[in-house]
Amino acid sequence: MGAANASVVVRDVSLNFGTVEVLKSLNLEVHKGEFIVLLGPSGCGKSTLLNCIAGLLEVTDGQIFIEGRNVTWEQPKDRGIGMVFQSYALYPQMSVEGNLSFGLKNARLPKDEIARRVKRAAEILQIEPLLQRKPSALSGGQRQRVAIGRALVRDVDVFLFDEPLSNLDAKLRNELRIEIKRLHSRLDNTMIYVTHDQIEAMTLADRIAVMRGGIIQQLDAPHAIYARPVNRFVAGFIGSPGMNFLEGAIDSAAGEPVFVAGDSRIPLRNYRFENGGGVGRKAALGVRPEHVAIGDMAAAMPFSTEAEIEIVEPMGSDTLAWTTLGGQNLSMRIDSEKAPRRGDRLRIGFDPGRASVFDAQSDQRL
Amino acid sequence: MSNTAALNMTAAAVDPVAQELAGPRGPRPRRRLSRRNIFLYGTLIVVALYYLLPLYVMIVTSLKGMPEIRLGNIFSPPVEITFEPWVKAWAEACTGLNCEGLSRGFWNSVQITVPSVILSIAIASVNGYALANWRFKGADAFFTILIFGAFIPYQVMLYPIVIILREIGLYGTLWGLVIVHSIFGMPILTLLFRNYFTSLPEELFKAARVDGAGFWAIYFRIMLPMSLPIFVVAIIIQITGIWNDFLFGVVYTKPDTYPMTVQLNNIVNSVQGVKEYNVNMAATLITGLVPLIVYFVSGKLFVRGIAAGAVKG
Numbered sequence: 001m002g003a004a005n006a007s008v009v010v011r012d013v014s015l016n017f018g019t020v021e022v023l024k025s026l027n028l029e030v031h032k033g034e035f036i037v038l039l040g041p042s043g044c045g046k047s048t049l050l051n052c053i054a055g056l057l058e059v060t061d062g063q064i065f066i067e068g069r070n071v072t073w074e075q076p077k078d079r080g081i082g083m084v085f086q087s088y089a090l091y092p093q094m095s096v097e098g099n100l101s102f103g104l105k106n107a108r109l110p111k112d113e114i115a116r117r118v119k120r121a122a123e124i125l126q127i128e129p130l131l132q133r134k135p136s137a138l139s140g141g142q143r144q145r146v147a148i149g150r151a152l153v154r155d156v157d158v159f160l161f162d163e164p165l166s167n168l169d170a171k172l173r174n175e176l177r178i179e180i181k182r183l184h185s186r187l188d189n190t191m192i193y194v195t196h197d198q199i200e201a202m203t204l205a206d207r208i209a210v211m212r213g214g215i216i217q218q219l220d221a222p223h224a225i226y227a228r229p230v231n232r233f234v235a236g237f238i239g240s241p242g243m244n245f246l247e248g249a250i251d252s253a254a255g256e257p258v259f260v261a262g263d264s265r266i267p268l269r270n271y272r273f274e275n276g277g278g279v280g281r282k283a284a285l286g287v288r289p290e291h292v293a294i295g296d297m298a299a300a301m302p303f304s305t306e307a308e309i310e311i312v313e314p315m316g317s318d319t320l321a322w323t324t325l326g327g328q329n330l331s332m333r334i335d336s337e338k339a340p341r342r343g344d345r346l347r348i349g350f351d352p353g354r355a356s357v358f359d360a361q362s363d364q365r366l
Numbered sequence: 367m368s369n370t371a372a373l374n375m376t377a378a379a380v381d382p383v384a385q386e387l388a389g390p391r392g393p394r395p396r397r398r399l400s401r402r403n404i405f406l407y408g409t410l411i412v413v414a415l416y417y418l419l420p421l422y423v424m425i426v427t428s429l430k431g432m433p434e435i436r437l438g439n440i441f442s443p444p445v446e447i448t449f450e451p452w453v454k455a456w457a458e459a460c461t462g463l464n465c466e467g468l469s470r471g472f473w474n475s476v477q478i479t480v481p482s483v484i485l486s487i488a489i490a491s492v493n494g495y496a497l498a499n500w501r502f503k504g505a506d507a508f509f510t511i512l513i514f515g516a517f518i519p520y521q522v523m524l525y526p527i528v529i530i531l532r533e534i535g536l537y538g539t540l541w542g543l544v545i546v547h548s549i550f551g552m553p554i555l556t557l558l559f560r561n562y563f564t565s566l567p568e569e570l571f572k573a574a575r576v577d578g579a580g581f582w583a584i585y586f587r588i589m590l591p592m593s594l595p596i597f598v599v600a601i602i603i604q605i606t607g608i609w610n611d612f613l614f615g616v617v618y619t620k621p622d623t624y625p626m627t628v629q630l631n632n633i634v635n636s637v638q639g640v641k642e643y644n645v646n647m648a649a650t651l652i653t654g655l656v657p658l659i660v661y662f663v664s665g666k667l668f669v670r671g672i673a674a675g676a677v678k679g
Contacts, residue, residue, distance in 0.1 A: 056572050077578030089569035093591035102587070103577030150577070162569075 006065070007032040007190035008158055013052060013062030015045075015214075022048045023214045025062070032157075033188045037201040040211035041237070046194045049211075050160050053192065055079050067157050077106070079158075082151025086163040088143040090135040096146050097131040100153050121152040124183070141172045148183070161193040165200065177203060198238055202226070210234045228356065232363040235286045235356055241320055244330045246285040247360065250278060259285050259357065262326030266303045270353035275366050282360035285352070289320060292332035292350045294340065304349025309340045323348065428452065428647035435643050451644035455652055459645055461621075461632035468649055470622075471629030475609060475656075477540050478625055482547035483604040487597065490552055494559025495585050499571050509560070516553035524617055531618060538620040546618055547608050555600055562596040563589060598667040606657040626653050 010028040014021065022045045030036050038046040051057040053064060055076040063072045071079045090099050097118060104114045122128045125145045135143055144164055151159055164180070165173045181204055184191055195201055201208050202222045209219045210233075218230045229235035235243050248261030250268070257268040257279070266285065298304045307330075311322040319339035322331050325348075332348060340346055357366045423440055428451050430444040457467040464470075496502070497509055527546060528537065536542035566589070574584045615625040624632075630653045634646045661668070 051572075054572075054576060056575060075578075076572075076576045081576065083573065083576045085569040085573060087567055087569050089567065089573035091570065091574070091588055102574075102579070106578035106583060150573070154577075 005032045006030065007034065007067060008053060008192065009063075009065040010049070010053065011063045011065070013049070013064065014060045015048060015052060015057065016060045021214060023052070023059075026214065026216060028209060028216060028219070030190055030192060033190055035184050035191045035193065035204055035206045037205035037208045038192065038194045038211055039198060039201040039208050039237075040196065042196060044211040045214040046196075046211050047162055048214075050162055050192060050194050053079075053158075054081055054083050054160050077103070080156045081158045081160055082154040082156045083160040084144070084147045084151050084162065084164045086166050088135070088140075088147045088167070090143055090146055090150075092135055095132050095134055096127065096138070096149075099135065099146055100131075100149050103150065103154055117153045117155065121149040124152065124186070125149050125179075140168050141176060144168065144176060145179075148180075157190060159189050159191045161191065161195075163195055164193075166195070166197070173200075180204065198240065202238075210237060212237075227354070228365070229286075230365050232284065232286070232358045235358070239288055241289050241331060241333065243286045243288050243356075245358075246287065246326060246328050246330070247282075248285060248326065249280065249282050250357070250366075252279045259283070259352070260326075261285065261328060264305060264326035266352055268352050268357070270302060270351070271355065271357060272353070273357070273366055275359075275364065278366070281366075283366060284358045284360055286356040286358060287330070287350055288354075289331045289333040291354050292330070292348055294332065294334060294338070294346055294348050298347045298349030301349030301351050303352055304347055306345060307348045309342055309344045309346070312339060312342055314339065424647045424651060428644050428651060430644055432640070432642065432644065451642070451648040452652070454642075455633070455645045455649035459633045459649060461629055461636065468626060468629055468633070468652055471624055471626035472652075474540065474619075474623055474629075475626040478543050478547070478615075479605060479608045481541075482544045482551070482608050483601060485544065486548040486551035486555055486604055487600050489548065490555030490600070491559045491590075491593070491597070492585065493552070493556040494561075495563050495589055496581075497556070497560045498563035498566075499568075499584070499589075500581065509556075512553050512556055516557075520550070520613060524613075528617065537618065538623065540619070540623050543614060543618045543623075543625075546614050547611070550614075551604055551607070555604070558600060558603075559593075559596060562593060566592060595667060595670050598664055602660055602664055602668055605660050609656050 006029050008028070008030040010026060013023055013026045015023040026045075026049065028036075028049075038049060040046045048057065052059050053066075055071065055074060059072065063070060065071065066079055066081065069080075076083075091102065094102065100118045100121060101114050104117060109117075118131075119128075122131060125148060127142065127145050127149060130138060130142060130146070135146065138146065144167075147164070161180070165176055168176065177200055180191075180193075184204075193200075193204060205222050207219060208222055208225050210217045210225060212233055218225055218234045225234060226238055229238060232245070236245070246259075246261040246264075246266075248259055251258045251260045251265075253265070253267075257271070257273075259266040259268055292298075293301055305325065307323040307325065309321050309323055313320040313322075314336060317336060318333045319336045320331050321334055321340055322329060324330065330348075334340070358364065359366055426443055427435060427440065429447050429449070431446065431448050431450070434445060455467055456469055458465055459467045493512075497505055531537040531542045531546075536545065570588060571584065574588050579587060610627060611625070612627045612631065615628045616631075619625065619628070630649050633649050
């Protein structure tokens with residue numbers, strides 16, 4: 001059954017659509033009050049997993065527990081969940097109040113209880129003035145608020161969000177993101193949140209589950225996923241602009257491991273190997289653009305070299321500059337105030353201790 | 367002429383901004399009587415005339431007396447307008463032994479059409495909803511069989527259905543015909559409703575399930591209120607189809623339960639006495655009036671419903 005404080009437990013869940021395996025014997029344990037984000041590219045099975053937890057899809061194999069109860073065969077309404085959808089999915093012919101109370105009426109709750117819960121949800125989400133309106137008379141942000149309210153009135157332990165902010169414009173998305181975070185700290189419910197947006201994932205999650213091909217690649221706190229990705233897919237998926245990968249091999253010099261990429265030799269003295277170095281092994285060194293320093297800062301790094309700037313991409317607050325290292329492209333993120341120009345020669349450097357080394361064959365972290 | 371050109375040129379040389387301001391601006395002017403328009407409207411008018419001419423002849427003839435018709439000029443408008451043929455067609459024309467006109471057939475047709483339309487749409491909409499949203503086991507096979515039914519020629523099934531109706535004691539009754547119409551409307555209507563319900567956002571259905579609504583609650587509270595356009599389409603298809611039906615009407619009913627179309631045929635094709643063209647025309651117009659009115663009243667809704675299947679819900 002898992003730990004005593006587990007809220008949602010997914011055990012060995014598989015799901016096939018015909019011959020296509022969407023989820024492959026997947027395990028996930030969510031603690032009480034935890035905010036878990038399922039993150040991954042489209043088609044990775046994250047929404048499918050959420051639908052399985054909600055009971056909207058029947059699993060091919062495995063079990064699902066919610067609040068210690070085996071709900072594998074139960075109807076969505078009996079699982080103690082509330083769900084928020086990407087397209088809001090508000091009932092167009094009902095007023096906001098009708099939308100909020102529909103589920104409660106189906107559960108045959110007494111009238112005053114329904115009124116009390118609708119009032120509370122409307123207060124929390126600040127949609128009281130909208131209660132008599134139809135969804136078509138609401139803006140996107142208001143609609144999503146009502147959709148969250150519909151989950152809220154159900155008074156459940158687990159909230160499921162299926163890309164709730166993807167249909168909103170960038171500004172609204174930021175606003176509602178904060179609001180969801182505020183909601184979580186106020187309610188302390190368990191929340192499972194599906195998104196393909198890594199900013200949402202990083203900002204909201206207590207833990208992130210990065211998924212690909214129906215398998216959870218890594219389940220960890222946002223910073224751990226950012227700093228110590230377990231494989232090359234996670235490393236490339238998290239972080240924007242994306243991580244640089246230098247192809248090369250591990251060598252040793254004077255008893256210390258060294259990464260060799262073309263004519264560059266990068267010392268790995270302070271790199272923490274997890275699965276052993278292995279001299280002579282082909283590998284890829286992952287360096288985040290924001291960890292590459294220039295000028296005096298670079299000289300102080302364990303590894304530094306002279307490089308020529310080839311392309312400059314200004315992005316507002318930062319500038320992305322491209323150069324080559326050991327014959328391979330390397331990008332670096334530089335404060336726009338200190339941005340170099342195309343053709344500048346300057347000293348660049350980074351700390352290999354903050355980099356990631358991946359096996360060239362298995363793509364796993366070394 | 368050359369003077370003004372020269373002037374313009376100097377002006378342009380002096381002030382290029384002014385020249386730019388005087389240049390083309392806003393929508394390009396279009397001539398109303400362009401060659402394209404003449405062809406377009408010409409074709410439309412010719413085609414419209416071609417289709418409307420028979421209708422014109424019918425209306426004009428139905429308003430003439432027999433002596434005027436005998437003059438043989440079918441396109442000329444009536445000299446003396448008379449509504450007697452209409453009255454006769456409705457209340458006095460003879461079919462076989464009785465002479466009560468089309469009125470009896472009209473009421474028969476109403477009694478056949480109304481329950482058939484309600485029954486077939488009620489069943490087909492639930493069918494379509496179940497097929498679109500509740501992916502039950504064997505749904506695809508069921509759907510395929512149903513659609514296949516639409517391609518079987520009616521003639522093949524005429525006699526077996528006669529036997530079935532006889533065995534259950536409904537042969538020759540209005541209810542027998544109602545059942546036949548409901549069954550034969552099923553494939554196309556189910557397809558229509560299934561496609562419409564499939565086009566509605568799936569998340570709406572999921573949200574309703576999380577909210578604890580069951581099969582019927584989702585159908586009545588969520589799906590039905592969103593489906594007015596497709597219901598209008600289905601109603602129009604069924605009313606016109608069943609009202610205009612002749613084959614089933616003539617096979618499965620008896621003379622006193624004949625629908626209007628069968629009775630019309632009997633009036634027009636009766637061989638005794640003089641052929642009363644004006645009465646025949648009036649009878650035909652009366653029979654065609656119901657579908658015509660349905661089209662005119664619901665024209666806009668019909669187009670919207672047809673288009674609704676193509677756009678998102």
